[in-house]
Amino acid sequence: MRLVVARCQIDYAGRLTAHLPMATRVLMIKADGSVLVHSDGGSYKPLNWMSPPCTLREGATEDGQVEWTVTNPKTDDTLRILLAEVISDSSHDLGIDPGLQKDGVEKHLQELLADHPGTLAEGLTLVRREYPTAIGPVDLMCRDAVGLSVAVEIKRRGDIDGVEQLTRYLELLNRDPLLTGNGAVRGIFAAQEIKPQARVLATDRGIACAVVDYDALRGLDDPSHRLF
Amino acid sequence: MRLVVARCQIDYAGRLTAHLPMATRVLMIKADGSVLVHSDGGSYKPLNWMSPPCTLREGATEDGQVEWTVTNPKTDDTLRILLAEVISDSSHDLGIDPGLQKDGVEKHLQELLADHPGTLAEGLTLVRREYPTAIGPVDLMCRDAVGLSVAVEIKRRGDIDGVEQLTRYLELLNRDPLLTGNGAVRGIFAAQEIKPQARVLATDRGIACAVVDYDALRGLDDPSHRLF
DNA sequence: AAGTGAATGTCGAGG
DNA sequence: CCTCGACGTTCACTT
Known part of the structure; x- marks a missing residue:
């Protein structure tokens, strides 16, 4: 699990296209390559995301900015994240989660x-x-x-x-x-x-x-x- | 936005009851008090969460363990998080997000x-x-x-x-x-x-x-x- | 693998 | 405020 806080701009193309203007957000990159983009509000749904299976490729634009490209080879969805400024970047080993037990449905x-x-x-x-x-x-x-x-x-x-x-x-x-x-x-x-x-x-x-x-x-x- | 990585055990009571055994997870606490519990897998849906409006109260159990109690005064939902070990704890000011622009629905x-x-x-x-x-x-x-x-x-x-x-x-x-x-x-x-x-x-x-x-x-x- | 129905659904528009 | 329908629905379970 990698957590990145960064000023970024994001474009998604898949079943629909979506765009997020430049702003500071939290990027959560899970062990399976999936990515979640969260802002400081809303509910549990991220502003944008990529579901597994997907891979993250780290690159750079012509003018030297860091650019992540996340792709899902099965659905051809792509998420392009342009990173203007990385405020924090940390990784943690969480292990496998034992999972949720529900009651009352x-x-x-x-x-x-x-x-x-x-x-x-x-x-x-x-x-x-x-x-x-x-x-x-x-x-x-x-x-x-x-x-x-x-x-x-x-x-x-x-x-x-x-x-x-x-x-x-x-x-x-x-x-x-x-x-x-x-x-x-x-x-x-x-x-x-x-x-x-x-x-x-x-x-x-x-x-x-x-x-x-x-x-x-x-x-x-x-x-x-x-x-x- | 506060990000905590911790070994924790969680109980939710609201429209249903749910339990998460002790394990290492990421806790995301947003500015509006809402809480998301993520593991290193699954998709964008958290294992557990509390939707706003809600408040987080930090306390301790008899045996000295840290315990968070998140409550929603409107729905009476509660989330109890028992923190056995805090691996990381950081806060960041993200500002207000300009929001998502969609196309193609x-x-x-x-x-x-x-x-x-x-x-x-x-x-x-x-x-x-x-x-x-x-x-x-x-x-x-x-x-x-x-x-x-x-x-x-x-x-x-x-x-x-x-x-x-x-x-x-x-x-x-x-x-x-x-x-x-x-x-x-x-x-x-x-x-x-x-x-x-x-x-x-x-x-x-x-x-x-x-x-x-x-x-x-x-x-x-x-x-x-x-x-x- | 594909289909079917539930969900702490969430989210947004319209009355 | 509530009601209703869409959703990148997601998720679990059955066929």
Whole structure:
């Protein structure tokens, strides 16, 4: 890992072209040759970057300025960095990172709802998770109190895409006589947050919406919240 | 901008929880208090981060180790960094960045196709760009060789979402007698790359697909390619 | 290798 | 302020 603080000007050419005027920035060069250009603001996304695999070639312009050329041989992307003044340049051996452990994403939400389908609708019971169809798996296939099939689509953030997805599933499922024997398959759109447009579209299509409280669900599994 | 190289262990709690075991990493602390944790690999996304607005508080554990606590008062996200060994710690004043100038994204594709609708279908002419409807603007509204209306949806990468979007437009447009006077409004789905699933869905719905060559289109506008 | 869906997405425009 | 769609999306996982 090499860290360079420098006054520089940068040009990128790849899927788009982009230009950064001369200014002081931080250049991070990783062991795999990838390069990140950061300014003192914005969020985690660099102003500009090159993804691996790529190689950095150090050269000079006619007038003696240092110029880096970073190229990705697979995509033909190039990043040209003109260095007007190097303020700091240091290298460090970081070793291999053990990696990030995550908890609390959509998969966990699905697991929790699979364990507690009754929180979505009174009397709902799980038939199976990841119920397979020709166009992909339905998150939860359930049966309601009177024995009708219910397809549940789970999102962390519920927007129109999720409603469209569930609609496609329902169209397909409602062609299956095994599921529709007792009546049409209903849909429930479950998310931690449901956007107004998504709610309107869902309602228009007869799909129920369920806003899920992740912490409350987790509480159901937490021994300290149990009654016995 | 402060750059710290340190052996550290990190815990994040916010929309999810995440943990990074003890290892050597680069910590980037920006002027707005935001923090980025980078390892010597991966791409531009940090292993962990805190977005502004947030504040960094430097403290110590019982056993004397340095501990940083970064908090975002709005979202209640917290990042706890336990520093076992600081290898390097430097600060630099970068000033304000003039910002990035981009060229070559979807807007340009739309401009080029608006100038050359005939490349989408023989005899197609532009009626107007960003044709307004109740559910949003249609990228290009055109008329074909025999006077029928054609709605064009443009994407850089064409996947199912785009087909759904165009379908919604077509449903709405086909209720307008002014447009359907001569016959139903047709749809063209134009993208630099069309995913197989999107193509199948489009075809199933009678929507034509057009793969657009950005460079060739640009060539039509380039004086050096003109015949006269 | 290619496709598909999630993401602590981020970012910017427009209402 | 919120909502929506694009993104050099990136990323992980499946086929």
